[in-house]
Amino acid sequence: MEEVLQKPNINTTPIELMPDFRFAQSVDCVIFGYDGGEIKVLLIESDLPAYKGQWSLLGDVLHPDEDLDHASYRVLQERTGLSNMFLEQVKTFSAVNRHPAGRVITTAYLALVNVKDYQLQRQEHSLHWHSVSEITTMAFDHKLILDTCLLALKKKIQEEPIIFNLLDKKFSLRQLQQVFEAVLGIEFDRRNFRKKLFTTGMLKDEHEMETDVHHRPGKLYSFNPAAYEKIKGNSFVGLQF
Amino acid sequence: MEEVLQKPNINTTPIELMPDFRFAQSVDCVIFGYDGGEIKVLLIESDLPAYKGQWSLLGDVLHPDEDLDHASYRVLQERTGLSNMFLEQVKTFSAVNRHPAGRVITTAYLALVNVKDYQLQRQEHSLHWHSVSEITTMAFDHKLILDTCLLALKKKIQEEPIIFNLLDKKFSLRQLQQVFEAVLGIEFDRRNFRKKLFTTGMLKDEHEMETDVHHRPGKLYSFNPAAYEKIKGNSFVGLQF
DNA sequence: ACAAAAGTGTTGCTGGTACACCCATGT
DNA sequence: ACATGGGTGTACCAGCAACACTTTTGT
Numbered sequence: 001m002e003e004v005l006q007k008p009n010i011n012t013t014p015i016e017l018m019p020d021f022r023f024a025q026s027v028d029c030v031i032f033g034y035d036g037g038e039i040k041v042l043l044i045e046s047d048l049p050a051y052k053g054q055w056s057l058l059g060d061v062l063h064p065d066e067d068l069d070h071a072s073y074r075v076l077q078e079r080t081g082l083s084n085m086f087l088e089q090v091k092t093f094s095a096v097n098r099h100p101a102g103r104v105i106t107t108a109y110l111a112l113v114n115v116k117d118y119q120l121q122r123q124e125h126s127l128h129w130h131s132v133s134e135i136t137t138m139a140f141d142h143k144l145i146l147d148t149c150l151l152a153l154k155k156k157i158q159e160e161p162i163i164f165n166l167l168d169k170k171f172s173l174r175q176l177q178q179v180f181e182a183v184l185g186i187e188f189d190r191r192n193f194r195k196k197l198f199t200t201g202m203l204k205d206e207h208e209m210e211t212d213v214h215h216r217p218g219k220l221y222s223f224n225p226a227a228y229e230k231i232k233g234n235s236f237v238g239l240q241f
Numbered sequence: 242m243e244e245v246l247q248k249p250n251i252n253t254t255p256i257e258l259m260p261d262f263r264f265a266q267s268v269d270c271v272i273f274g275y276d277g278g279e280i281k282v283l284l285i286e287s288d289l290p291a292y293k294g295q296w297s298l299l300g301d302v303l304h305p306d307e308d309l310d311h312a313s314y315r316v317l318q319e320r321t322g323l324s325n326m327f328l329e330q331v332k333t334f335s336a337v338n339r340h341p342a343g344r345v346i347t348t349a350y351l352a353l354v355n356v357k358d359y360q361l362q363r364q365e366h367s368l369h370w371h372s373v374s375e376i377t378t379m380a381f382d383h384k385l386i387l388d389t390c391l392l393a394l395k396k397k398i399q400e401e402p403i404i405f406n407l408l409d410k411k412f413s414l415r416q417l418q419q420v421f422e423a424v425l426g427i428e429f430d431r432r433n434f435r436k437k438l439f440t441t442g443m444l445k446d447e448h449e450m451e452t453d454v455h456h457r458p459g460k461l462y463s464f465n466p467a468a469y470e471k472i473k474g475n476s477f478v479g480l481q482f
Numbered sequence: 483a484c485a486a487a488a489g490t491g492t493t494g495c496t497g498g499t500a501c502a503c504c505c506a507t508g509t
Numbered sequence: 510a511c512a513t514g515g516g517t518g519t520a521c522c523a524g525c526a527a528c529a530c531t532t533t534t535g536t
Contacts, residue, residue: 021265023303025335025346062264064344068335092333092348094266094309103305105266105346107333174514191517192499199497215513216506415487432490433526440524456486457533 024104027072028059028142030090030149031080033115033129034166039182040115040129041146042080043138050100051139055130057146059106072109081121086112086165090152091145098141108145110152112165157183161202164223170206172218173197201227265345268313269300269383271331271390272321274356274370275407280423281356281370282387283321284379291341292380296371298387300347313350322362327353327406331393332386339382349386351393353406398424402443405464411447413459414438442468 031042046056058079062071072087092107099106115129132150137143157163157180164171166179177193197203204224210217272283287297299320303312313328333348340347356370373391378384398404398421405412407420418434438444445465451458 021263021343021345022305023264023266023346024262025264025266062335062346064263065337067337068333068346089332091330092309094303094348096306096308102262105264105303105309107335172515189500190515191501194516196498213514214508216508216515218515413488430526430528431488432528435489437525454487455535457488457535459488 022103024099024102025062025068026059026104026106027062027068027075027109028057028106028145029072029075029087029109029111030057030146031076031111031113032132032149032153032166033113033118034179034182035115035129037178037182039132039150041132041135042113042118042127043130043135044124044126044128046139048100048139054137054139055135055142056139057108057142058127061104068107068109072107072111076111076113079124079127080113080118082113082117086110086162088156090149093141093145095141106145108149110149110156112153112162114166114168116168154184161200161223161225161228170208170220170222172210172220173203174218176221263344265340265343266303266309267300267345267347268303268309268316268350269298269347269386270313270316270328270350270352271298271387272317272352272354273373273390273394273407274354274359275420275423276356276370278419278423280373280391282373282376283354283359283368284371284376285365285367285369287380289341289380295378295380296376296383297380298349298383299368302345309348309350313348313352317352317354320365320368321354321359323354323358327351327403329397331390334382334386336382347386349390351390351397353394353403355407355409357409395425402464402466402469411449411461411463413451413461414444415459417462442471 033040033042042058043055044058046052046054058075060071060075062068066074068089069087072089076082076085076087088110090108090110092105094105096103098104132146135143135146138146163176163179163183167175173194176197177188177190180193181187202224203221204227206220206222208220210220274281274283283299284296285299287293287295299316301312301316303309307315309330310328313330317323317326317328329351331349331351333346335346337344339345373387376384376387379387404417404420404424408416414435417438418429418431421434422428443465444462445468447461447463449461451461
């Protein structure tokens with residue numbers, strides 16, 4: 001502790017004394033979708049010799065003239081053709097030996113897309129949707145990143161109305177409930193689920209019915225962001241330890 | 242979209258094609274303390290010409306042989322002499338022009354320390370505690386980082402029992418309540434607060450009383466992590482939109 | 483005696499949970 | 510007719526919010 005005053009500090013050290021700029025920075029996107037009653041993630045087969053044949057997240061290096069949000073959005077657009085998807089930074093991973101090419105720091109982004117929208121685009125043959133529950137190993141530290149983002153997703157859908165990004169604009173209450181159940185791995189009582197969702201005021205009745213369904217069709221709803229804006233931030237109290 | 246197949250991907254591109262390693266990576270620690278009924282943050286005066294005289298977070302560049310958690314812990318140890326403080330990654334900031342020395346990506350860490358422990362250490366004369374509410378401008382994008390970490394703190398103390406890191410090992414219920422109130426900026430009913438905290442089972446009665454207090458002394462308690470382990474993860478249900 | 487904060491219970495309200503029956507549609 | 514899921518209401522319970530008086534200590 002005696003040398004405390006001599007330690008360099010990036011915020012107080014003149015430019016000419018700054019250490020070398022020797023790190024690479026990348027983004028990796030954990031792109032979740034919902035299909036066939038399961039949560040899926042979009043992966044690509046790694047071509048790196050060290051991880052030949054293993055699955056990897058979609059990522060890219062950061063360009064010199066863009067920030068991380070921009071880079072992750074660019075990756076999503078280039079790979080899926082989608083725009084305006086939900087995209088949010090989750091965590092940065094920096095283990096010393098996490099990348100065989102050298103010191104690459106990566107920032108993980110959580111993305112939610114509608115698998116149907118994606119399927120309308122020209123697809124790279126090397127990209128595939130994988131059931132999250134069936135993935136055991138991945139290239140690099142990507143399994144750790146996936147697990148971290150899945151946990152973030154579970155937490156986040158209970159705090160903010162982002163789950164609608166996984167569904168069509170119009171959806172039935174059954175579909176909505178099933179996505180919740182798939183993400184959280186638990187089941188809800190149907191009646192209580194409906195009550196709860198209605199009381200939030202977030203559901204807009206589209207006055208349409210399901211079609212192509214082999215039973216009594218349900219009503220279709222859409223997410224009403226305006227109603228959510230009113231109720232959000234409604235007392236942040238209640239110390240929920 | 243036609244060139245999708247030609248886009249490089251850091252996870253699939255062979256090593257010899259990897260873009261240059263030209264970024265600097267740093268950590269910045271938002272070190273919160275509680276003193277005089279207020280939340281404080283530990284800052285240093287910036288010596289960089291561009292930000293001469295402005296206040297800056299404590300940070301350092303990442304060393305080649307360490308990860309970000311290690312770097313942030315090192316900064317804390319070197320600057321405050323403390324060990325085993327609460328320390329957690331919050332977010333990575335990457336605006337293109339955020340640092341005058343070049344392309345420096347920084348990862349913000351939230352740290353909670355007991356101001357009294359810190360005061361026992363040899364202090365750098367250039368470090369000072371500032372009331373969070375009085376800070377208006379800072380060097381770099383540090384005001385943005387501070388605001389982000391303060392928001393994270395508000396959220397986090399309602400989800401996990403981390404607030405005890407701001408207090409002595411033994412504390413009175415009044416002290417505990419006042420820290421909550423200082424962080425959240427709201428007031429609680431004293432009776433309800435006590436009830437709520439007791440029902441969590443997290444408070445261990447130390448069978449001691451406050452001293453040096455100019456009124457009837459209160460009982461002292463400590464945080465019981467074992468009790469918390471039992472109740473945490475107690476149903477993650479209740480879609481709290 | 484006074485000031486300051488400790489300590490303590492009850493009531494009403496709100497929201498969560500558990501639970502069962504009839505209805506509409508397709509086969 | 511049967512299978513599948515849509516749509517609805519009630520009763521109980523737990524947790525939160527509002528609220529006032531007595532006790533202990535220091536000055």
